[in-house]
Amino acid sequence: MPAKRQTIEHVKTDLEIDEELRLHEKGWVIQRVGQVIVVLVMMGGALGLFGEGLFSKATPHMGNVNVEYERFFRYQTEMRIEVKSSEHISTISFPQAYLQKFKLIRFMPEPESNSTAGSETIYSFLPRENHIVSIYLETQNYGNISGLMKINGKDPIQLQHFIYP
Incomplete structure (x- = not known):
């Protein structure tokens, strides 16, 4: 049985609220990519990419x-x-x-x-x-x-x- 991709549970309510769940999921992906970029820049700085250090x-x-x-x-x-x-x-x-x-x-x-x-x-x-x-x-x-x-x-x-x- 193939594994299903985990997503947000869609809850049906009586209220007519446009939750834009797909937009939230895209935002989380962008946030994760941003976190990876920040970590890579910090590691590069620690190793001397922007001044004194191993790479420099x-x-x-x-x-x-x-x-x-x-x-x-x-x-x-x-x-x-x-x-x-x-x-x-x-x-x-x-x-x-x-x-x-x-x-x-x-x-x-x-x-x-x-x-x-x-x-x-x-x-x-x-x-x-x-x-x-x-x-x-x-x-x-x-x-x-x-x-x-x-x-x-x-x-x-x-x-x-x-x-x-």
Whole structure:
């Protein structure tokens, strides 16, 4: 015997009331779909889809250099790019077009000097055991932002961000 679909029991009354039971059933389906969407958005947020978290963290590497940064971030908030290398970090360079979309807050450790060469800004560090450099930036634009970062003048590392308004 096939199972019957559960529905609302239709009660016959003496009153002429238009209950629109099918409309109620459609509303319940729409409500359930909405609840699922809300749960998925909350899970995505918890995992970093809208900022810091598992989905947001990017760790590209080139040779002996690893870079760690957030792919998804929020407008006008401070973000960190961490550069790690097994050898001394003497220079870090960014395209000026990339840096114009951020406000540079600070470097840890501080660079000894900075200069421009063509369309790149180069930050030079003292010759000591710099194996980790943290760069703190504040986002000034929203949308897709991408740029190339060079460590010690070697092959560039692609940085790709999506900044939420």
